[in-house]
Amino acid sequence: MEEKVSTEELDALFGDEESEEGQAAADPEPGEEGELTADDVAEPAVDDAGVASTNGRIVKSHDWGEKRRLSNDQIRTLNDMHDQFAKSYGPALGIALKREVMMTMEGEPKQISYGEYIGTLPNPTSLTRFVLPPLEGTAVLHLDLKLALAIVERVLGGRGDPVDDEDVRPATAIEEKVVQRVMGDLLQALRAAWIRVVDFDPTFTTSESIPYYLQLSQMADDIVIAVDFKVVVSDEFGVLLEGDLSICYPYILLQPIAASLKASQLFGSSSGASLSDEIRNGLEKVKAPIRCNLVRDKLRLQDLLEMEIGDVLTFRTNLEQAAEVVIGKTSVFWGRPGTLGRRYTVRVESFISPDDQSPSTLEDVAENVLQEGTGKSNTMEEE
Incomplete structure (x- = not known):
């Protein structure tokens, strides 16, 4: 005998299936691959210094609306x-x-x-x-x-x-x-x-x-x-x-x-x-060019034109006279030249001007050296 399903029975049948699917979607079964459960999300731990971290990584808040430019x-x-x-x-x-x-x-x-x-x-x-x-x-x-x-x-x-x-x-x-x-x-x-x-x-x-x-x-x-x-x-x-x-x-x-x-x-x-x-x-490591003027005199042009290798130049400067110590382009000290081993030396005797005996004078010299940029190495020259 042929059986027929009524409209009420069909509605009841499909209604049960929809309710089961909705319940499954609302309560997914944990542990499925690719899904994240509440237990997988660890709360950040805050140490004594107030730094938050998760699994050893520091956690920082990020404001997506923050202006990441300088004014x-x-x-x-x-x-x-x-x-x-x-x-x-x-x-x-x-x-x-x-x-x-x-x-x-x-x-x-x-x-x-x-x-x-x-x-x-x-x-x-x-x-x-x-x-x-x-x-x-x-x-x-x-x-x-x-x-x-x-x-x-x-x-x-x-x-x-x-x-x-x-x-x-x-x-x-x-x-x-x-x-x-x-x-x-x-x-x-x-x-x-x-x-x-x-x-x-x-x-x-x-x-x-x-x-x-x-x-x-x-x-x-x-x-x-x-x-x-x-x-x-x-x-x-x-x-x-x-x-x-x-x-x-x-x-x-x-x-x-x-x-x-x-x-x-x-x-x-x-x-x-x-x-x-x-x-x-x-700029403590910047080297200031320094030279010591041992002697300074004048030479006639005639003597210059007749000069040959082996000629001896004589100066009116006394060897005991103090030498001029120049830093950059500024004459700063009077010094006493000498030697130490195989090296020439100059012992600083005094400031060239008595009014310049102050630390600010040396600071001004340092600033002048930076501005001049003479490009000379540290040498001792005879003039």
């Missing part, structure tokens, strides 16, 4: 700091290269994405990472490769002439070490420029010649602050070569101290160290 006022402060840095480091580099060096900023610091910054760098080039503890993270120093190779040649005894385009090549590991050693004063000058905000201890770490391998940031759209400089090296005949130099700070590196980048704090009357203190603290 215009903070950028102006960075501009003033790095302008001071350029003025102090240019002469210091000139002393190391025994050349006249002028270093100037190229516009204000720029806030761009990490991808944009990498796109502006030539390939190959000279890139050196450096850390700034206690700040967490890494910054990078970019140096024009032509300028870097010329610096290496100059330090190793050459003229330091500019390299032709066809001769540009990545620096070797030894050349990178030479550049880092010459640029050691750069880190100290940078520290002096930042000291009113944070006293970090900068140190070079590794070098790269290909920008793609730099990996300064994990994301191409992360914000970095790039500060560009122009370096001009001259000799007695004029400009020898020009090159670019830039420093790149990831925003995340400066974020903890961003609130301290205030012009009133850095350049106000209540600021901390003076310029002299910064020179002393940040």
